[in-house]
Amino acid sequence: MRLNRLMGATLALALSVAAPAQAIDIEAVTSPAGHQAWLVEEHSIPFVSIEVIFTGGASLDPEGKAGAVSLMTSLLTEGAGDLDAQGYAAALEALAGSVSFSAGRDSVSMTIRALTENRDQVVDLALMALTDAQFSHMSLDRVRAQTIASLERAARNPSTIAQETYSRLGYAGHPYATPVDGTAATVGALTLDDVLAAHRAAFTSDRIVVGAAGDITGPELAAIIDRIAEGLPTADRPLPDYRVFDAAPGVTVVPFDGPQSIIQFGHAGMDADDPDFMPAFVMNEIFGGGGFNSRLMAEIREARGLTYGIYTSLASSRFGDSYVGRFSTGNETAAEAIALVREQFRWLAEGGITQEDLERIQTYMTGAYPLRFDGNESIARILASMQFQNYPLNYVNIRNDLVRAVTLEDIQRVAQRLAQPEALHFVVVGQPEGVESTTP
Amino acid sequence: MFVAKRLIAASFVWAASVLAAAAEDPQLFTLDNGMQVVVVEDHRAPVVVQMVWYRVGAADDPAGHSGIAHFLEHLMFKATDSMEEGEFDAVVQANGGSHNAFTSWDYTAYHQRVAADRLPIMMQMEADRMVNLRLDRSDWLPERDVILRERGQTLESNPDRVFAEQMRAALYQNSPYGRPIIGWRHEMEQLTGDIATDFYRVHYAPNNAVLVVAGDVEADEVLALANQYYGPIPAVTDLPTRSRPQEPPQLAERRLIMRDARVGQPYVNRLYLAPNRRPGDQREAAAFQVLAAILGGSSQTSVLERRLTYDEGIAISAWAGYSGAALDSGTFSLGIMPAEGVTLEAAEAALDRVLADFIETGVDMDQLERVRMQIRAAAVYEQDDTADRANTLGLNLVLGLSLQDSEEWLDILESVTPEEVIAAARRLDRRASVTGWLMGAEE
Structure with a gap:
């Protein structure tokens, strides 16, 4: 059959190529304060992507507080430093940079994309959200209401029900038994204190891995890692057992x-x-x-x-x-x-x-x-996740x-x-x- | 399966507008048979994108056979002299690759993304189907059902898409740009394998195609491979010239009202004829591109959103857009989705008032600077995406723009003055426009 002939030829072609056409050159960077990062330097395009993973994520939610880390993460860009939510967005827009946060099962990640010409200013804005978020009552109320509405929709989705039931049955008593974003009941009960505690637990200087790719040198990246880490406490909430x-x-x-x-x-x-x-x-x-x-x-x-x-x-x-x-x-x-x-x-x-x-x-x-x-x-995302694993x-x-x-x-x-x-x-x-x- | 990806064509607007500044310059070759070959070396990852663009699209569909260019795009995955139906998919997939194809009014393109060492077999198969397609060996009838189902699922089931189709049909009075890419249903139902084969024989030839290879390759090696696989295919000597019927002067504005029970939020949309990007003559198009960015480019700071959504609270959202990457004509669009309790009439009036105020007041220089910043940044960020760069180059060349036009486009955009932006806004001519109201069912 034709198909077999051609696929045979393809296999032969693949086997005759000894190595990948191009190996990827990853550097391990160690900062002055001793933090690690992996970097692929690529100076042909004047921007950098930086992925920072904070180990722990929703697995750090205490019993009964499911969704706290996730809700906290959504609030980071809703006003930080002296900027309100719109002012923060406008500042990033003027720099053509982007800063985003997302909470997962095992980690929270911060993703930064910045042009070389204004990288420091974008990093400033990222740090502002990371360490100086306003966490106002008003934004908590609004974002919590949005989150509950979306959880209520999800609770009527059979795929979500199947997934959550599966986890509840197989990981009873472990954080994996509860959803990353919590439930309408747990999120509804979260207070500003819970959000502040989640922030304290999730962003710690000793649970960071960093991947970066683009127009940045090792020493430049090292300085950024230290700036990120120096504003953060060390971990005080233990990671869950396996x-x-x-x-x-x-x-x-x-x-x-x-x-x-x-x-x-x-x-x-x-x-x-x-x-x-x-x-x-x-x-x-x-x-x-x-x-x-x-x-x-x-x-x-x-x-x-x-x-x-x-x-x-x-x-x-x-x-x-x-x-x-x-x-x-x-x-x-x-x-x-x-x-x-x-x-x-x-x-x-x-x-x-x-x-x-x-x-x-x-x-x-x-x-x-x-x-x-x-x-x-x-590449930045893969580098960070490889270290995480x-x-x-x-x-x-x-x-x-x-x-x-x-x-x-x-x-x-x-x-x-x-x-x-x-x-x-x-x-x-x-x-x-x-x-x-x-x-x- | 292989969609008339009009949305993708629209998203090329920016991609087309900004070309690699810092990365490796593209290299252009022409094979002896007239096939253009563009290579972009990007050695950051061992990946390659191959695209073959044909200078034929839905605007070349013969009258009465609307949809044939797109139908042929689907049929290109059928049997050839040496390959069975389904084999193309199977080989790409077995090699860990991804592939697809798309059709617009001016072009049809086929592409694969694979590990760089798998390029030769992709070229072999793409060259094979350029001339060896055998629709008499394939069952084309089920594929016609597929495109009809595609029209049903992606277009007819969505009132926004139906409305857009009606708007476009009303905007163009003579140009085939008024026909849907996928075709009118009653004409699609009459398409056959023979009609597709005739169309294929006329338009698919190396001298009517552009090959783009981008990724972890050496230009001289790509040229050698292109000569090996595409080189032996003879040129077609009697390619038709691409002169489609053109628009007459438009003298009367058109208005449409469409009602559909599925409409959740009613809105107003307006389409204007606008200049397209032309070889050596892109300045006017650039002014419209910047105008669209200033009026509607950002959901937080653009003129229409700021005035209508935030300040006045009349709109849920408001937008502006420009599409200039076309052979015969561009389009400019404006629209508003009114807030609860605001009529379409009031919303349209507010939209026109804000546009008139804008022309009166002029461009806010801070905002123009932010837009210029975004243009520069998009140019940088898009170089990170090899597939996007291949798209941009293929699109430019298939539209007859030169590499130089591509390279200059960014500089031209950045140099657009506030006066040129306002002049473009003044040139929006209601007589060459159609305004549509999309509404829910009558109560």
């Missing part, structure tokens, strides 16, 4: 009106530091990854038309992990689809993946990887070799260890026919 997803095997049905069942499923995953993480990652790409037609897509969608899409991923976060998947199907086919997913996990555990599957995914993955580095902003400095340049080094034996070993068809827990949001909760 937790492996531990919902009991079975099914939880959440009744929801509509013709579809939204299903999230999974079991324990794998720590990102595990020596077998790369084979596991490759295995998942073959089994249920989103980038290429996977085994699950072939069996559940192509062969039987039971869903539009089905995906699995290694949710290996900083403070916990699970091997998770999701899809939706008609209420009348939910039972059949759930049985098929279990059957596919069995296929995976019993060594179903072939050498051909592996080679195909290696070509895809090694081809797709460089596409991520598409500019300063992406404790990757080595040269990872970018050896990553495709690591993918190519994965053997079929590696895949089978890790599949046998990871895939546990009998351990799966399915959360089903809908009116599934012939499916009932196994746990109260």
Whole structure:
């Protein structure tokens, strides 16, 4: 067949190229005060992107205060220093710079983009928001009301319900059990004191990683890192313990009106530091990854038309992990689809993946990887997140070799260890026919 | 699947306006068969973008066959002499790449983004389908259903898009720019593989195409590859000249009222004919571009938003826009979405009053400085995006602008004077305009 001939030729082409066309040159920068950053200097374009990650994020929310870090983050640019919200926006506009903050599960990030000609002024504005936000009652009331409105909309979204139920069941007693943005009830109860406490907890000088790319030198970046860090306290709230997803095997049905069942499923995953993480990652790409037609897509969608899409991923976060998947199907086919997913996990555990599957995914993955580095902003973000995940400095340049080094034996070993068809827990949001909760 | 991405064409306005200042200069070659080749070296990441732009678009659709340029764009992913239907997608995907295509009134473009070492196979496939498409070996009928469904989903299901289609049809009295890119439904229903093949044979040729390669490549190597893959394709000697019917002097302003039960927020929009960017003659277009930025470029500080939304509270939002990247004519637009309790009539009057005040008072110099700052910054930031740079160059060249026109555009924009901005505003001629009211269902 033509397709095979051409794909064969493609593989040969990929294999004949010994190394990536261009290695990415990452410098490790250490500031006078001892802070670390990774930098890709790129002086051809006169601007820089800086990504600062503060480890902790919503995982630092105390019990009952879910959403505090997230709400605090939304308030940072709503007035800072002597500028009101509009004045702050106008000041950035005049400099053509941008400063934004976002709260996540495990971290809060600050993203700065600045032209070389006025970089210091943009950094001043970023620092103003980071360390001198006004946190007025008025803006708290307004932003809290907006947040509650959006949480109320989300609470009626079956995908959100599936996701939140899954986390609640698998991480009980851990911060991962509650949503990053909190719930309408927890956010409604947050006070200005809670916001100030969240600020104190989330932005600390000893939990910073920095990535930067663009027109800046190591010493210039080092000076900025020190300016960021010197205005911040050191951490006083401990990071959460590591937790492996531990919902009991079975099914939880959440009744929801509509013709579809939204299903999230999974079991324990794998720590990102595990020596077998790369084979596991490759295995998942073959089994249920989103980038290429996977085994699950072939069996559940192509062969039987039971869903539009089905995906699995290694949710290996900083403070916990699970091997998770999701899809939706008609209420009348939910039972059949759930049985098929279990059957596919069995296929995976019993060594179903072939050498051909592996080679195909290696070509895809090694081809797709460089596409991520598409500019300063992406590179800065990747550099920060690689440090956050404790990757080595040269990872970018050896990553495709690591993918190519994965053997079929590696895949089978890790599949046998990871895939546990009998351990799966399915959360089903809908009116599934012939499916009932196994746990109260 | 491969959409008539008109929104993307609109977003090129800025991309087209600002060209790489600091990064590697683009290099232009012409193959013996007349195909233009532009290479932008950008070695920051091992990635390459290939685009092939054809100098043919929806404004070249034969009368009665509206939508054929876009239908052909979809069919270009079907079988060729040597490749099966679906193979193109499969090979791009197997190599970890992404790809797509888009059609506008003046051009049709196909592009892939892949690891730099996968460029040869992308060129091989793109060159193959330039001349070897075999619609007689493919089932084109389901694809016609796809474009009809596309029209249904992306256009007819959205009253804003239908309204925009009606506005444009009313603005152009003679130019084919008044036809929708995707085609009128009743004409799309009559399109066939044979009609598409005829159109393909006439317009798809190396001497009617621009190849743009941007990324981690060496220009001489790209030229060698281009010669290897595209070089052997013979030029077509009888390419049609691109002279479309032009607008007569427009003498009467047009007004539209459209009612649709799906409209949540009614609004007023106005479209004017405006100059386009022309080779060696871009100053007037630049003035309109800056005028649009001053009137509507920022949701916080631009004239219309500041006056109508913040000061007077008459509007939920107000806007201005300019599109000058076209072969035959540009357009300028103004609009307002009134606040609760304000009629469309009152809103339109307020819009006209603010425009008249602006012409009277002149340009605020602080604001002009901020706009110039944004222009300069956009020029810098956009160099960070290789795909955007490839877009900009491809668009410029396919419209007949030179590399020099591209390079000068930024300087021209920055040098636009307050007097030129006001002169452009005065040139907005109601007789060459259409004003539309989009409203909910009659009660």
